[in-house]
Amino acid sequence: MTGIDRSCGRGAALKKFPFFLPFAGCRGQCVYCNQRAITGALSVPSPDDVRRALKKLTAPREICYFGGSFCRFPKDTVKEYLDAVTEAAPAGSTIRFSTYPGDLSDDAMRALIKSYPVSRIELGIPSLDPAVLASCRREADPDKILGDIAVMMKDSLPVGVQMMIGLPGQSRESSIRDMEKLAALKKNDIWDMRLYPCLVITGTELERMWRIGCYKPLSVFEAALWGGEFIDRAVELGFVPIRIGLQETESLASEAVAGPHHPALGELILADAEARKLVRCSHDGPWHVPRRFISRFTGHGRFGVKRIAEYAAIPESEACRRIIFES
Ligand code: SF4
Structure with a gap:
């Protein structure tokens, strides 16, 4: 009997309750990213907005902060968002957030995060190839990224990764090599993985590059085969794929102008x-x-x-x- 199962046999997880904080904390805009278009969330909810929403819950949930670089907020702001969960969500709730890989290299930030019930920290690692990272306008030092993750692991912080395929200058081989480097670091740890085949979204630098012929997006078929090879190897190496491709929303349907967009x-x-x-x-x-x-x-x-x-x-x-x- 075989089967690649997104839950991979883990115990029942708490249902997620997401808040989207579009571009919150981001220092720049990665070439492919338009969080407002992807999620349809136009503004950042304040910690008080979060508190009000959480008070309506009747059962524990995994409260998620997505859509930005959570730990690039000033430390006091991060604390306010974390406090909103512990004060207002039902007992037993946990916290998941996405952030830039180096954001937890600061000892004080890690100590703060460790004092809350954090179930997973999803690190945006679209690639570890310096040339690909630079074309995406991301910080481009793979050794620092790997070093920062190692520091998190030493502190037993629960790591997850968000990776991408089909980026400018990225090859199938380089993407799989990147994932294998992360696998070597994680050893036997269980890391959630999200895989996002790159789409061309309106209002991004990638859209401009595509329109002038500097970027050729993947077709749906190409993405299925590249992604299939990637996920097959990732599962073999012990990653747990929890999401593949962006969540289909009305907003995404109208804002994805090219690339492997398929529900x-x-x-x-x-x-x-x-x-x-x-x-x-x-x-x-x-x-x-x-x-x-x-x-x-x-x-x-x-x-x-x-x-x-x-x-x-x-x-x-x-x-x-x-x-x-x-x-
Ligand atoms: S990909 Fe992440 S870090 Fe880059 S702009 Fe979007 S939310 Fe910010």
């Missing part, structure tokens, strides 16, 4: 990853697949079946015959 891109990537794994483990099958993954194989024009046929070098009808769905 089921995550499923296509998981189907490709699953097909790679199945054929790697048994080249000729039969392939036993949990029934709950049936749509990955039979949905979207039998995408998963086609990928198995391709990797096993057999006709699609034969691939179909050798896949056995099991309860």
Whole structure:
């Protein structure tokens, strides 16, 4: 029995309750990023806004601060947002946030974060290739990024990573090498992973680059295959994919102007990853697949079946015959 499962058998997690703080704390704007367009959130809720919303909850949740660089706020502001959770959310709630990798290199910031029930710190690490990072207008010292993560690990802070594919100047090989470097650092730790295939969003520098022909985005098919290879290897190395592709929203649908924008891109990537794994483990099958993954194989024009046929070098009808769905 096999299957790439986004929960990967972990215990029941608390339901997430997200707040979007668009560009909060960010020092610049990465070329591909337009948080307001992606999330539809136009303003940053204050700690009091957060408190008011959390007081309405009746059960513990994982309270999330996304959409900016949380620990680039001044320390007092970070504390106010954390206090809002511990004061107003139901007991047992935890906190998850996304931030820039180096934001926890400061001892006082780490000490502050450690004093709250933080369940996961998602670090934006779209790439570790200095040239790719520089083209994305991100801080471009991979050794510092890895060193900063090591410091967090020493303090037992729970790490997660947000990575990307299809960035300007990025190759499939370099993206997988980056992820393998992170795997070498994490060793046996369990790290959540989000994978975002790069989209061209209105109002970004990437849109300008695309319009003048300096950037060629991936097609949906290219993203499915690159993402499939990436996720297959990531799961093998012990990462837990919790999200693949941006959450589809009305705002995203109207603001993504080019690139692999598809409401089921995550499923296509998981189907490709699953097909790679199945054929790697048994080249000729039969392939036993949990029934709950049936749509990955039979949905979207039998995408998963086609990928198995391709990797096993057999006709699609034969691939179909050798896949056995099991309860
Ligand atoms: S990708 Fe992250 S760090 Fe870059 S602009 Fe967007 S929110 Fe800020």
